[in-house]
Amino acid sequence: MNSTGFRRRPRRPRRLAAEASALVIAAVVAFPLYWMVLSAVRPAGEIESAEARPWTLAPTLDSFRRVLGQQEFGRYFLNSVVVACAVVIASALIAFLAATAVTRFRFRFRTTLLIMFLIAQMVPVEALTIPLFFLMRDAGQLNTLGALILPHIAFSLPFAIWMLRGFVKAVPESLEEAAQLDGASRSRFLWQILFPLVLPGLVATSVFSFISTWNDFLFAKSFIISDTSRSTLPMALLVFFKPEEPDWGGVMAASTVMTIPVLVFFVLVQRRLVSGLGGAVKE
Amino acid sequence: MKLAARLVAPMAALALAGLTACAPGTSDNSSATKDDRTGTLRLWLFREVSNEPKEKVVDKVVAAFEKAHDGAKVKVEYIPVETRAERMKAAFNDPKSAPDVIEYGNTDTAGYVKDGGLADVTTEFNGWADSKDSDPTARTSVTVDGKVYGAPFFVGVRALYYRTDVFDELGLEPPKTLDELTTAAQRIRAARPELYGLVVGGAYTYGAMPFVWANGGEIAEGRGGSYASTIDSDAARKGIETYTSLFGDDNCPAAKCAGMGGNDTVTAFAAGKAGMAIGGDFSHAAVEAGKVKGKYAVVPLPGVKSGSVAPAFAGGNNIGVLKSSTHRTLAVDLMKGLASKRTQGALFDAMGFLPTYTDVRAEAAKKEPFIEPFVKTLSSGTKFVPVSPAWAQIDASLVLPTMFQEVVSGKKDVDEASEDAADRMNDAFSSVG
Amino acid sequence: MTPVPTSPGGTARSRVRGGPAVPHPRARPRSRGAAAWTPWLYLAPALVVLGALLVYPVGQLGLISLLEYTQAQVSGGEPTSFRGVGNYAELFADAQFWQVLLATVGFAAACVVSTLAVGCALAVLLTRVRAVPRLALMLAALGAWATPAVTGSTVWLLLFDPDFGPVNRVLGLGDHSWTYGRYSAFFLVLLEVVWCSFPFVMVTVYAGIRAVPSEVLEAAALDGASQWRIWRSVLAPMLRPILVVVTIQSIIWDFKVFTQIYVMTGGGGIAGQNLVLNVYAYQKAFAASEYSLGSAIGVVMLVILLAITLVYLRLLRAQGEEL
Structure with a gap:
């Protein structure tokens, strides 16, 4: 740097x-x-x-003790990690393919698609929770981590695709031509040449999906109903918000506990994030 | 990749669901026809910040229940109160995830009944020996249209906290009427300008309503679905007038107090910023942890006439059985076990939850003198919010806080604000039919 | 992790040095025998996920907004009935709705502008300092970003509390209440919104500036251009693709702000003076399970945001920027 x-x-x-x-x-x-x-x-x-x-x-450390001493706290933590990681990886892969398609190809509905991607983000999430709930129920995903992973993938994809476009654009077309001349197949080019080149961008966008997934309350309380062992960390934070007698010490301690893993994640990817995002500027 | 493999199946199912379902989802939530006498019952209780004492009491009840019912098991789950709205809706929409027995806030009763969630247990409740001593307001809080939808679990009620040191210093006596309350508040503020006299909140509905009730006003009148708001009646307006007159530089400046809710006022009192506050029995711990420990006492909030008590709002939780339960008989038995006199007595010892039975409460007051003023408040008659599903909307759209705040901030006078509030409530009442 | 040389920004920068420094106005169409279905193949996973989990629910949203659909219908207690535009009529007839809409647009605009201004200014600042202050600012910003909104709002409220907060003490404001006046309450919430959303802009734009070839900036500096001029005529045009994304995202987020208003103004301020659309939707509809009315509000929000986005993109296109 x-x-x-x-x-x-x-x-x-x-x-x-x-x-x-x-x-x-x-x-x-x-x-x-x-x-x-x-x-x-x-x-x-x-x-x-x-x-x-x-x-x-x-x-x-009383407040921290109240937070960490909660029933199944470790379980919640683990669930959060699993959900966040699954979302980060899956949405990065799917967004990479989609971004390649909209950047490297011209086809009908391309622009329409790009704007369509944004639409769901414009609606209040509460309004989408009901149809999503029935979808999850009919797919038998309620009370499983899948009910959290799937919607979060969907909600982080649009932004990831929009961001990744810039990174894919930044890779010179000549590189692809050269690869073709060398006889590399399209999928070989995609995964062995293009993918590593936009990896920094993928890391960058994953930060966004990580945070939004990690901090989610709404899906966590709407789709994990009867199996509290599938709950995620924000549920351990909500315990302290009792309407008439909130426990601010507990709220702050739980939030601190929730923020630390994100900061660690940041510190780990920080260098890549900064170098990676830069690619988005290129045409 | 393993993850991919695990995601493919649900994804395909989703795509299918997306193709086949056109009408918005609904669920078949008719009452279960089965009534199994064995199997696993699911019980949802609220998770408290220090939950262990509660768990111990509940574990005992569950153990006794499992012993008495061969082949029956109980799975207890503790859910944060903050998540109850989403979870309950979800449970009504997906009977497979639904519990059999739940703890729920008593202001939610009518909404849950309307949503088709709670089972009618009138016969069982009335035939139950313990229920004879249930206090009338607690009974109201489980009753919709004359049918009983659960058993009261505990009550919460508010009274007047005051600073004994400040009162001694100024030679004040605990107020006996609402007028005396105002005078005392102003005297405290005048002598100790760094304190609020009586700390009040524009968003503190349950602290404000006793003033309306004490003056003979009501939020609404009627039964079941056909409520009509009476918050703009003369009596109610007098109460609103009294409460809002407490906002001012001579007691609690509007700029700071208009936005306060119940918790803010208790916090201010606990931090030694107020001479008096209206707080619940459940606020005791917070006040004890504050600076005023050992320097305060509690009396019932006085009414209009000397010696009377202003009717307080009887909050609290109930235990109910879900309509979708396939173990109705067992579930009702479990409900009785949890809401029994014995359990309530044990819960009072463990958590300080006020029992809903008059006799158990009297016994508790003997053990813990600090709850005596709350018990007295309860026995002099309490009030409840309209038992209408519209209450959820009236509550969420802050109709009453808005009314108080409009008056306090000078945006509207009492007549106009109360009329608007009545209109909004009537809209809500009529929209639920 | 990666088999590619990852000297920071290496690939991007080296390419730019060799290539045109100014964004190429048009992406080259590719045919070269690429089968027409290839892009769709690549898009397939995204389309399946988005189709099932976004398009379908959004479609349902539109449908529900035309029905009578409350929890009673959801649980099967009452039959679903068709209301036509009844929900919209109800909404548009509510004088409060228009007031709230106006406040939302104004508040969101202020938030977007402030967030972008602060984010961009700090991004430029980041390029002018050495590693230690940069890391300090970066970490502080990332911490702000990572804090759950409900906690951030609570902490800000504690900081500005007239009785217990340190801010009034430091500023010597006595017991001035920040949440009593309408604009002062909006301002306080704006501060919190900017606090938790500028890091996204800052980090993104900073990374963008790092990728701008240094010769361009050096040339500008030699010409004696001021920092503002460099930003205005060199950086901003080059960063446009990034600025487009952050602007659209900020508009969407700030228009839908909920937690901050809900927590900091106690559900919409004194007598509802600080209501914004999302909080209004919650109070009017979702809290009472009035899904059809809530969906109607959602559709209205969608239309407004879509219109803003399209106008914005149209403006960009007029300036020669291609999607």
Whole structure:
């Protein structure tokens, strides 16, 4: 990332000013996160204390204990990981093929299709839950992880296809011609040449599907009805939202627990994400 | 790839379903014809934040039940309250996933009945010895159109929390009438401007309604499907007037209090920001964890006349049997086991849930003096929301909070706001037919 | 993980150096004997999934919006009946609906513009700092992005609480209530929405800038162009494909904002002054299982968003951008 030999080197004071502001902005952006973690370790009753101190003198892990001590918490965590990974992998593969089709070929309805892909995202999800529910019931998927995986694949595909278009476009056509001259079959080109080239883009789009799947409440509570052992992490968070007596310490601790795996995922793919997304800009 | 293989089958099924189904989905949810005496019963209970004590009590009930019924098993699942709406709908739509016995919030009764979910257990309930001591409001909360759809599980009720130290300092006595309540609130605010006198919330429906009820007003009148709102009656308007007059710089500034809900007011009180608050028996733990521990007491919220108690809203949960259950007799027995006097007594000890039986409650009050004012509030008569499926919509579209907030923020006067609220409620009542 | 040399951005950049720096206006049509059904073969999995799980439900949505369809019909308690445009008539006759629609459009527009502005500005900032501040800002942003919306909203509410929050203390605002005034409440929600959605724009656009050949930027800098001019006349045109995606996505997301409004304004603000369409739909329809009315609202949202998207794409096409 640093090897670009980069653009105009700003003069020193200007760069320092830029870096200082970057750090200040980072602190501002991170402050609510800090407050979340802080609220999670505060002793009961201190979250709402008139002093609003940005620290606590008696940190406690009680809230985390309430979160982690929940029945089957590990199970929920595992389910979330399985669902998120399945969605990420499946939607990446399907989107890759679709993006290749709409970028490398011209055919009727191409533009229409691209816009159609977006349509479902424009409708409130609550409205789609009912037809989806009956679909899942008739397909016998209710109360299985499939009832979460399938809709999430569908909802992450449109965005993934739109993003991947740019990456596929960026691969020079000459490469395909050369491959053909070498006698490579179309599928060989697709999987052995094109696929690795757009892999960074796939990683980039997978971040989006990962987050939306990981944080989903609605499908998780609508399609996993009778088998709580198939529940996902957000259900462990919802326990703390009791209408009249919410447990904010528990909410914050559960959210912290939920956010950490996403951050880990980010850190792992961060380099690829940044280098990968760049491909989308090319024609 | 394994994943692909696992996805192909459901995908194909989905494609098929998509092709064959044209009409929007419905489900055949007629009552089950079977009544098996053996097999597994599914029981759904709400998951509490500290759920273990509840589980212990329930496990005992289940063990006793399984011992008494040969060949019957019970599978208990604890679901977060926040997910109940989606899950219950889903259960009504897919009898295969549906439980046999459920715990449900008592304001949901009419909606669940209308949705065709709950079984009519009138005969069994009336023939049950324990039910004789059930208090009348609790009974109302399981009754729709004269039929009983479950057994009360516990009640929750609100009363007046006040700061003993502040009252002592200012030489105040716990208020005996609503007028005294206002005066006391203003005196506290005047002497201690950093405190709200009585912390009130524009979105705190169940804290506001006692003022309406105490003045003889009602949300709506009627039976079953044919409710008509009476929130714009003179009596109700007087209550609205009294409650909204509490929003102001002399007690609880509108800018801060108009948006508050019940939990916000309890939080403010617990943090030592208020002289008084209207809180539930279930708020006790939160207040105990706050700064005011040891510096507060609770009395019933006073009514208009000295010595009277303002009718409180009787919240709480019920236990019901689903219409789709194929084990009706067993399910009703399990319901009785869970809602019995014995279980309720044990649940009070474990979780602090207030029993729905007058005698069990009196005993509980002896053990835990702090619930005494709540028991007193309950015994002086409580109120319930209209038992109409329209209530779900009225509640969700915030008709009552909007009314209070319109008055508090000066957007409308009491007459106009209450009239609009009545119109909106009547729309909802008539839309459910 | 990958058999290809992955010097960051390697493939993309090396290609651009050799190729045209300005986006080629037209993708080349491919025939060369490619069987006409090949693209459909590639599209097949996507079409199956989207057809079954999106097109079919959206079709059902349209159908349901013409029926009387509540939970009672779903459970088979009452027969389904045809209402024609009755649900739409009911909706359009509601004065509140138009008010809410107007507020939604305005609020969403403000959110989209602010998110894009903040995201793009910070993306440019990221290119001008060294690794440590960059990583700090990136991680903070990713954290904001990853926080569940309901938690983010709660935390922001706690931060701005008149009694218990630190913000009023720092700003010396005493016990000023942010959620009482209509615009002040919308502003607070906007801050939270920007906070949780700018990272998406920032990361995407930053990656886009990294892929722009440095010679172009150096040339511009040598000409003495200001940062704003470089963005306006060099970066923005080159980043257009990315900006199109992030803009459309932001419009869709911000138009449908629900959790933030619901949590932060207590279900739509004092006397409903902060209602937006999705919260309105929830209160009017979904909470009470009035699926037909809810579907009608959904269809209306779909039409509006589709219109906005089409107009936007049409404008782009007028500027020579091809889909």
